[in-house]
Amino acid sequence: MGLAKRIIPCLDVDAGRVVKGVNFVDIRDAGDPVEIARRYNEAGADEITFLDITATHEGRDTTLHTVEKMASQVFIPLTVGGGVREIQDIRNLLNAGADKTAINSAAVHNPDFVREAAERFGSQCIVVAIDAKQVGNDKEPKWEIFTHGGRKPTGIDAVEWAKKMDSYGAGEILLTSMDRDGTKNGFDLALTRAISDAVSVPVIASGGVGNLQHLADGVLKGGADAVLAASIFHFGEYTVGEAKAFMQQAGIEMRI
Amino acid sequence: MQKIVVLDYGMGNLHSVASALKKVAPTDEVVLATTPEEAHGADRLIVPGVGAIRDCMEGFIRPGFVPLLNQCIEAGLPILGICVGMQIMMKRSEENNGVDCLGLFPQPVKFFGTDLQENGQRLKVPHMGWNQVQQKIDHPLWRDIENGSRFYFVHSYYVPAENNNAVAGETDYGVKFAAAVTRNNIFATQFHPEKSADAGMQLLKNFVGWNGAA
Numbered sequence: 001m002g003l004a005k006r007i008i009p010c011l012d013v014d015a016g017r018v019v020k021g022v023n024f025v026d027i028r029d030a031g032d033p034v035e036i037a038r039r040y041n042e043a044g045a046d047e048i049t050f051l052d053i054t055a056t057h058e059g060r061d062t063t064l065h066t067v068e069k070m071a072s073q074v075f076i077p078l079t080v081g082g083g084v085r086e087i088q089d090i091r092n093l094l095n096a097g098a099d100k101t102a103i104n105s106a107a108v109h110n111p112d113f114v115r116e117a118a119e120r121f122g123s124q125c126i127v128v129a130i131d132a133k134q135v136g137n138d139k140e141p142k143w144e145i146f147t148h149g150g151r152k153p154t155g156i157d158a159v160e161w162a163k164k165m166d167s168y169g170a171g172e173i174l175l176t177s178m179d180r181d182g183t184k185n186g187f188d189l190a191l192t193r194a195i196s197d198a199v200s201v202p203v204i205a206s207g208g209v210g211n212l213q214h215l216a217d218g219v220l221k222g223g224a225d226a227v228l229a230a231s232i233f234h235f236g237e238y239t240v241g242e243a244k245a246f247m248q249q250a251g252i253e254m255r256i
Numbered sequence: 257m258q259k260i261v262v263l264d265y266g267m268g269n270l271h272s273v274a275s276a277l278k279k280v281a282p283t284d285e286v287v288l289a290t291t292p293e294e295a296h297g298a299d300r301l302i303v304p305g306v307g308a309i310r311d312c313m314e315g316f317i318r319p320g321f322v323p324l325l326n327q328c329i330e331a332g333l334p335i336l337g338i339c340v341g342m343q344i345m346m347k348r349s350e351e352n353n354g355v356d357c358l359g360l361f362p363q364p365v366k367f368f369g370t371d372l373q374e375n376g377q378r379l380k381v382p383h384m385g386w387n388q389v390q391q392k393i394d395h396p397l398w399r400d401i402e403n404g405s406r407f408y409f410v411h412s413y414y415v416p417a418e419n420n421n422a423v424a425g426e427t428d429y430g431v432k433f434a435a436a437v438t439r440n441n442i443f444a445t446q447f448h449p450e451k452s453a454d455a456g457m458q459l460l461k462n463f464v465g466w467n468g469a470a
Binding site for chain 1: 380387
């Protein structure tokens, strides 16, 4: 008995539409994030993460409106990330109904932004998203932070960075392995373990989930507090319920 | 139709509390009040709260919500505190180097600490996610909620369950803490019912129908 590990479906949204598509059976509109989030809510997801990949200002307003609609129908925590650069961005998202906001590139450019945001809104709603790639060999792996969707190397060590973000007031770390993202080969467990052991706050593992064993491994071997996945749920390979049952069978505390 | 007032003292996202109330009480009026005047005529009151305790206390005192809350307590209005909204009802919090709170309950608010453990395993702080709540008393707000149901928590400070006769629900996270406290017409939860899916919605529904008697 105790705190359950979390399963978090992730939606990539561009100007108010889910871009990777979701093929739930009998869904009315596979691109409507509100409808999809509602389905995941009903299916027992523990949280929803909404990644806004919109680049334009008009698109941003659409996004806020989408968050508003989603928050009025989904009664589990909602994290929104992507393009969060200023205090005003966070305020807008929280006012629209987001429970947490994820900060990525802006934290790398200006770490004090995280401190300021945590002081202003509380650590509980500040998630620092880290995109990391392995550098060096497999025997003594090290990971480096990348920004701009994994295109720009920064020279920053991922473990040191995670510790710093923890001390700056991040309430949670959303950790994505750029090497694994989209591969379906499973999480980078060494990376997940290294970060999870280094910080005092919860870590969400992301990037690479291809089957249910991968989710369980993220917790059991990687030490993650939550696991995030997109395509295995979107394309109906597994339901959230199946994932939870599997993880519980593996000895992991879940909310069933 | 009743008037449900959510006190808005500038702390965090009240959208989700308001929309959850609209869902469970579609015919009632839900008002976000930034002044005591806007709370006038309330049939029941919600004290939410997100963020750090010092700002919360200041934000609560500034608009004159302390006398308002006291009047509502005396008048027997059903009152629901949520998260930091529960913590400000306690005597004093360790957060922000120590802050005096409203003292409606004699208990302190303590920090989980940086070396919280359970069975030799380090526990992450904040306590974030879905944990089980053991109902310690029979109460109208627990109606139709299975004992041991999971609710969504996110907090680094807690109200101890030990020597606490106000505990209505208890949760274990390295220490046993008060997941809910109650006294007469006040019920307050450390978890977020508005984010706790079915169990949370049931609790809000129970609150909306509660007459304030235990």
